[in-house]
Amino acid sequence: RSTMEEPSGTHTKRKVVAVVGGGLVGSLNACYFAQRGFNVEVFETREDIRQAKIVRGRSINLALSHRGRQALKHVGMEEKIVSQGIPMHARMIHSLSGKQSPIPYGKKGQYILSVDRANLNKELLTEAEKYPNAKLNFDHKLQDWSPETGLMTFARSDGSTEHIEADLIVGCDGAFSAIRKQFLRRSRFNYSQTYIPHGYMELTMPPIDGEFAMKPNYLHIWPRNTFMMIALPNLDKTFTCTLFMPFEEFEKITMTSSASHFYYFRLPAQAMVSVKCSPYHIGDKCVLMGDAAHAVVPFYGQGMNAGFEDCIVFDEILNQFDEDLSAALPEYTRVRVPDDHAIADLAMYNYIEMRAHVNSKWFLFRKHVDNILHLLMPKTIIPLYTMVTFTRTRYHKAVERWHWQDKVKHKCFLSLSLSLSVLQIRPSVLGSVMWLHR
Ligand SMILES: Cc1cc2nc3c(=O)[nH]c(=O)nc-3n(C[C@H](O)[C@H](O)[C@H](O)COP(=O)(O)OP(=O)(O)OC[C@H]3O[C@@H](n4cnc5c(N)ncnc54)[C@H](O)[C@@H]3O)c2cc1C
Ligand SMILES: NC(=O)C1=CN([C@@H]2O[C@H](COP(=O)(O)OP(=O)(O)OC[C@H]3O[C@@H](n4cnc5c(N)ncnc54)[C@H](OP(=O)(O)O)[C@@H]3O)[C@@H](O)[C@H]2O)C=CC1
Ligand SMILES: Nc1ccccc1C(=O)C[C@H](N)C(=O)O
Structure with a gap:
């Protein structure tokens, strides 16, 4: 026609x-x-x-x-x-011990x-x-x-x-x-x-007594370095959890008797x-x-x-x-x-940031510094996540700016370290400042 x-x-x-x-x-x-x-x-x-x-x-x-x-x-x-x-205002990090700590997405x-x-x-x-x-x-x-x-x-x-x-x-x-x-x-x-060599599988977390099983206004993450699970809330008070893991690990789970009784592990993991x-x-x-x-x-x-x-x-x-x-x-x-x-x-x-970096104190410290610098100089230092998620800054410009900001921050830390050394601050303090900015 x-x-x-x-x-x-x-x-x-x-x-x-x-x-x-x-x-x-x-x-x-x-x-x-x-x-x-x-x-x-x-x-x-x-x-x-x-x-x-x-x-x-x-x-x-x-x-x-x-x-x-x-x-x-x-x-x-x-x-x-x-x-x-x-x-969802923040990532909610679930540690191995069960502790939950939020990392806000922006301001x-x-x-x-x-x-x-x-x-x-x-x-x-x-x-x-x-x-x-x-x-x-x-x-x-x-x-x-x-x-x-x-x-x-x-x-x-x-x-x-x-x-x-x-x-x-x-x-x-x-x-x-x-x-x-x-x-x-x-x-x-x-x-x-x-x-990528990892696959994903979706699971549903039902409500408990008619309420969300976890705090709803977060993107929940269980970061386990080599794999992770995330959960996003739904209007029916369920969470959709997505497990991201290497395909071989999925295969191991499917084969072990301890886990195979969960029907969802019988579904194949999806490719990305x-x-x-x-x-x-x-x-x-x-x-x-x-x-x-x-x-x-x-x-x-x-x-x-x-x-x-x-x-x-x-x-x-x-x-x-x-x-x-x-x-x-x-x-x-x-x-x-x-x-x-x-x-x-x-x-x-x-x-890598979601499954591993969020477990590192150094990463959390840098994120904190970024947020403070953004508050002090909102036009000069803008966290990458903010540019990507809360603005229409062209993606490739956001990447360029991210690298540029890192260089600026590096130079600032170096100058700070030098000033501290001139003022004869203890070498151990200087050392840790330098280490922090490696
Ligand atoms: C697990 C997962 C989680 C995601 N989470 C997010 C997220 O949180 N936020 C986000 O922004 N993005 C997310 N995405 C990405 C998002 O799903 C895609 O970018 C989005 O669906 C792309 O939309 P699209 O219309 O281009 O393609 P699709 O949504 O795939 O739609 C393509 C359409 O074309 C039709 N079609 C295919 N072939 C033909 C054909 N030959 N003739 C006619 N019709 C055809 C299909 O049936 C389909 O309806 C996620 C992706 C995955 C896999
Ligand atoms: N960025 C990503 O990582 C994405 C991953 N996927 C993954 O791809 C798969 C298909 O998802 P979706 O499109 O929602 O649903 P479907 O499985 O219904 O696929 C729709 C159509 O896409 C074609 N198709 C599917 N897989 C492939 C493939 N590997 N190579 C070539 N063509 C293919 C098939 O067309 P035909 O019938 O003509 O063969 C199929 O009918 C899922 O495993 C999903 O996880 C999908 C999209 C994005
Ligand atoms: N929707 C997703 C689906 C799969 C994996 C991640 C997401 C995220 O949205 C991650 C979020 N932007 C974050 O950085 O915490």
């Missing part, structure tokens, strides 16, 4: 945008393009999750932060989604939100459907498409196929994107994918992949966004937030280039690739 009919009475042809994938990023993107007045069609492989009894997916809940909120705000959805989320009043993935996806689909110029097509699995003509082939579950054309194809079909497959056949397309690629576009025909462009490991809680930010960035670029796709698409690649690659690296780093 051909693309959407033009509403009668319109003279100028509106661009037809096919959004492939009606997950988190695809459904939000549909709102962005529809708001702009483009004719939007979303093609999603699954049935409509709003009618499904069980929604299969990657994680039960997600951490929503500033970038994601800003993107939702742009389509008038921030308030609604935030009101359905649970604020007072700064928090990330635990939101239900399926509900967020449903709300976004419902919002997209409100636009008269947007149409959702479920049970449409993209099989193939042509970068030359923009012709796409979709498979239906009844065995039929549909051929559809669009002016612009937006690939939001997730980490194993079928749209991206055509990119891989092209010259000068860079691609890398890395599966990090995908980096460039460019994100082909001509003026196709662009990748969300996990299709940059699947990241989940440890910064930024995958969806980055995907949502992709939508704002593309929208800003369309404004800048007056909707000229041949200029906007290369600009999007130019602007966005360094940022998405930076958050992919930061996400890898944050796993």
Whole structure:
């Protein structure tokens, strides 16, 4: 079939945008393009999750932060989604002895939100459907498409196929994107994918006497150096716990009789992949966004937030280039690739911070110093976590600034140490200052 009919009475042809994938990023993107007045069609492989009894997916809940909120705000959805989320003000560290100690995420009043993935996806689909110029097509699995003509082939579950054309194809079909497959056949397309040796498994912690089993306004972490478990609260007073561990360890647990009676250990652990690629576009025909462009490991809680930010960035670029796709698409690649690659690296780093560094007194001391310096010089020293989570500082700029700040702090400590030595402060004191700043 051909693309959407033009509403009668319109003279100028509106661009037809096919959004492939009606997950988190695809459904939000549909709102962005529809708001702009483009004719939007979303093609999603699954049935409509709003009618499904069980929604299969990657994680039960997600951490929503500033970038994601800003993107939702742009389509008038921030308030609604935030009101359905649970604020998490700090990490709550559970030590081996059972002691719990909070590490705040930022200043007072700064928090990330635990939101239900399926509900967020449903709300976004419902919002997209409100636009008269947007149409959702479920049970449409993209099989193939042509970068030359923009012709796409979709498979239906009844065995039929549909051929559809669009002016612009937006690939939001997730980490194993079928749209991206055509990119891989092209010259000068860079691609890398890395599966980390750890897997994850989700478990549910039920309420106790109708109440949350632990304090709800925290992201709970059991950091055990080589592995960790985390827990995020849900509105039904359960927690979704996620155990992250090397695959071999999961296998050992599955095989030991002491643990095998827990039915959940019989489920296979899920893999985590990090995908980096460039460019994100082909001509003026196709662009990748969300996990299709940059699947990241989940440890910064930024995958969806980055995907949502992709939508704002593309929208800003369309404004800048007056909707000229041949200029906007290369600009999007130019602007966005360094940022998405930076958050992919930061996400890898944050796993080590969460499972190991938080156990170290030295790390906690440095974090404390950072917070104090931020309070004293809010414009000069900004903790990395704050830049990533509570601002829209470009991810790659946040990384650059983080390194620069470390150098500045290092120089300050050196000068302090020198001054102390001139004042003939005991060498042992000086030694510890130097050690602290190794
Ligand atoms: C365990 C875990 C925890 C996470 N926690 C967080 C978090 O706390 N915060 C955060 O920001 N991010 C988090 N993420 C990352 C987040 O889940 C992803 O970044 C986000 O889902 C990406 O959205 P997307 O729409 O690009 O892809 P997806 O959500 O994967 O959606 C892709 C959609 O495309 C559809 N599709 C696939 N192939 C086709 C096809 N051939 N034709 C048509 N449709 C197709 C799929 O059915 C799906 O609906 C987490 C990820 C994992 C694995
Ligand atoms: N950043 C990350 O770490 C991410 C990890 N994942 C992991 O990937 C798996 C799939 O998750 P999800 O998409 O939610 O659910 P599904 O398992 O329903 O996968 C959806 C579709 O993606 C394709 N697919 C799945 N796994 C792979 C693979 N390894 N290689 C190529 N294509 C694949 C399949 O397409 P087809 O039917 O055509 O073969 C499948 O039908 C899970 O194990 C999940 O943990 C997923 C996304 C992000
Ligand atoms: N949502 C997640 C899913 C998996 C692993 C971590 C997260 C986080 O959000 C971590 C949080 N940003 C932190 O740094 O404490």
